[in-house]
Amino acid sequence: MLRLFVILQIIVTSYCCLSCSGGQNQSIEPGKIWNDTQGNPINAHGGGILLHEGIYYWFGEIKKDSTWRVPYITTWECYRTNAGGVSCYSSKNLTDWEYEGVALVPERSNPASDIHFSKVIERPKVIYNQETGKFVMWMHIDSEDYSYARAGVAVSDSPAGPYTYLHSIRPNNQMSRDMTLFKDDDGNAYHIYSSENNATLYISLLSDDFLSPSGTFIRTLENQSREAPAIFKQRGKYYLITSGCTGWAPNPASYAVADSVLGHWEVKGNPCVGKNAETTFDSQSTFVLQAGGSDNAFIFMADRWNKADLEDSRYVWLPINIENDELSISWIDQWDLRHFADE
C-alpha cells in the first residue's frame, strides 16, 4: 500500500510540475535528443543523479565542440573532446530539466592541473554528507592517453555547485578509471571503480566525510575487465550492473547480486532482453536511479556514445524489472513514470 502511495505521489508530482512549469518533455524517449527547459540539448554524459530535498540533480560530463582521435594512440580508438567540466541540471519530475550551469569549471590556464581542459574528466557522481553538510563529487580524472588513471574529489556547500576541486588520488594505491558512488541507507558510502588497468573492480568504503578511502575495500569481478559500474539496493539485495571494456563501442552489460556491498558478488549475466540486448541497446551503463525513493522504481541510465561526435552522444533510460532477485531491462521507445504504477 505504502509503495503504491509513493509511486502515485511521484506521478502526481510529475504531472503537476509539468503543467506548473510549462515544461515540454512529457515522457522519456531513449536515444532521442533530450532538451533542457531552455530548448538546448542536455549535455551531461556518463552522469549520475542526486535526489536532495525533493529535487533531482543530474551531473554529467560536458562534451562540447569538436571530437578528434588522439593520433599517437594506435592500439585503441581514443576519441576525445576537451574536458568541459561537469554540468548540473535539476528537475522535480525527471522529464523537465533546468540547466543549473557548470558545477565543476575546468581550468583554462594551468596545463598541469587535473581539471585542465586538455585532461579527461569523466563519470562524475555526487553524494551528500549529512554530518559535514557538504556535497561531495568524485570523478574519473585522466590524461588524454588514460595513463594517469586517478579519482578526483570536489566539494560544495550547495547541490548545484560551484564545486571546489580538492585533488586526485589513486585509491588504495591502485589505478582508478570508470567509477560510481553509492550511499547505503546506513549512511556508509562507497567508491566503486575499475582498477588494475581495468581488469578488476574495487568497492571501497569511504571515510566518514566521504572525502577519502577508509582503507576497507574488496576486489571483485576479478580479471573480468568490467567498467561503467552502476549499483543499487532493493529490499536488502545489492545489484551491480557493468559493461565490458570496449572503449566507446557498446557491448553486453552484465549484472551481479550480493547480500552486502563488501560481500560476495554473484555474476548473473546480461539483464537486457530482446532486440539489441547484446549491445545494451547500443549504450553503456552509467547509473541506476531510484525514482522518488520507491523500492520498485529503478531506472537504468546509460550513454549511447557517438565516438565521432561525442557531444551528440544520447541518453538511454529504461525501467528495470526486478523479480525473484533477477533483473531484466527491455527496450521501450517512449515511457513515463506511470510504468512503475502498472507493475
Ligand code: GAL
Ligand atoms: C569507455 C569508458 C568511457 C570512456 C571511454 C574512452 O570504456 O566507459 O567512460 O572512458 O572508454 O574511450
